[in-house]
Amino acid sequence: MTQPPAPRVLLGHGTENDFVVLPDPDGTGWPEQRLDAALVRRLCERRSGPGGDGVLRVVRSRHVPDAAAALGADLDRCEWFMDHRNADGSHAEMCGNGIRLFLHVLLAEGLVDRAACEKGVLVGTRGGPRRVGAVPGGGYWVDMGPARPFGRGEARIAGRTFAGLAVSMGNPHLACLTDVDLDALDLTGVPAVDPQLFPEGVNLELVTLLRAGGEGADAHVRLRVVERGVGETRSCGTGACAAAFAALEARGAGSGTVVVDVPGGRLSVRVGDGTTVLTGPAVLTATGVLTAEWLAG
Incomplete structure (x- = not known):
């Protein structure tokens, strides 16, 4: 009996926010139940995976069960879905960062062409459709949609309390401008955080303003971030x-342009x-297969 091919896996990152990427264009390799x-x-385990x-x-949007609910009338305009x-x-x-890497993978896998990418490709996400494109000479841009402030809140971490602006980017953030030494924080x-303001948790950004501008920008900031469900990335x-919206x-x-380190x-x-x-950039670092031994573990 012919054995099914081992499932392919790619590794890559956008400014070192790294991902395991599973190519599954037709939705047969990694359905929801698997x-x-x-x-x-x-x-995602770094030692055993x-x-x-x-x-x-x-994956193509039509193979994602909840894509219609996420994309609504834009479902037919989004061939690809970032699951x-x-x-x-x-x-x-x-x-x-993930959606830039997603487009980089679409290009590397020959699923879209470069000319289309430079004009921009509409990609489905659970936060709605997002247009992402290739920058001539390298790198990728993505239209992230509007930053929507929805109040002010506080976060307590590393023995300190930080006040900040609550901002939705399709997911919730608390961007806290501070003058503390970011490198010294654990x-x-x-x-x-306030569970009433952030009932589903929040991504926390601790932001310091470096200078008024630079590189043609209106502001220049540095940040560290703690992502919900992940930890610091x-x-x-x-x-x-x-963070850029809060700094402006x-x-x-x-409005304005912000360099973010x-x-x-x-x-x-x-x-x-x-x-x-x-x-920003996107980089593929490795490609391979998941072994039967690991999958059975």
């Missing part, structure tokens, strides 16, 4: 957008015209 929370957690901050399944899972196995709405814990695309808001500006590299965020646009 890619359950327990398997996602095993895939491939390892990553999350899992991205590259994103957090490291704890939960579904995630949106990830700016961010291994889970932030304590090297980068967070939606977090960079929330603190200066009384409704994260532990894993540098991103650029443009806020204006009713949306935010995130630009």
Whole structure:
């Protein structure tokens, strides 16, 4: 009897926010009942599995059971769906670093062509449709949609309380501008936040303003981020957008471009015209197969 091919797996990152990527264009390799929370957690384990901050399944929207609810009237416009899972196995709405890597994989796998990518491709996510495109000369941009403030709150972590702006980027954020030494903070814990403001948890950004601008930008910030369901990560695309919005808001500006330094590299965020646009790199680091021995473990 012919054995089915071993399932392929790719590894990659966007500013060191890294993912296990599962190519599954026709939805036959990793259906929902197979890619359950327990398997996602095993895939993200860094010592006993491939390892990553999350899992991205590259699949056509029509094969994702909840795509219609997430995309509504835009379902037919989104051929591809970024089926994103957090490291704890939960579904995630949106990830700016992940969706850049997602487009990079579509290109590397020959599923879209470069010309279409430079114009922008509409990709489905659980946070709604997002347009993402290739930058001539390298890198990727993604229209992240509008940053929507929804109040102010506090987070307690590392023995300190930080006040910040609650911002929705399709997922919830608390962006806290602070002058503390970010390098001195122990961010291994889970932030304590107001459950009424953040009933489903929150991504916490601790942000310091470096200078008024630079590189043609209106502001330059540095951040560390603790993602819900993951812990501290090297980068967070939606977090960079929330931080940029909060930095501009603190200066009384409704629009502008912000350079955002994260532990894993540098991103650029443009806020204006009713949306935010995130630009940064995406890199594939490895490709291989999951062995029968590991899958049976």
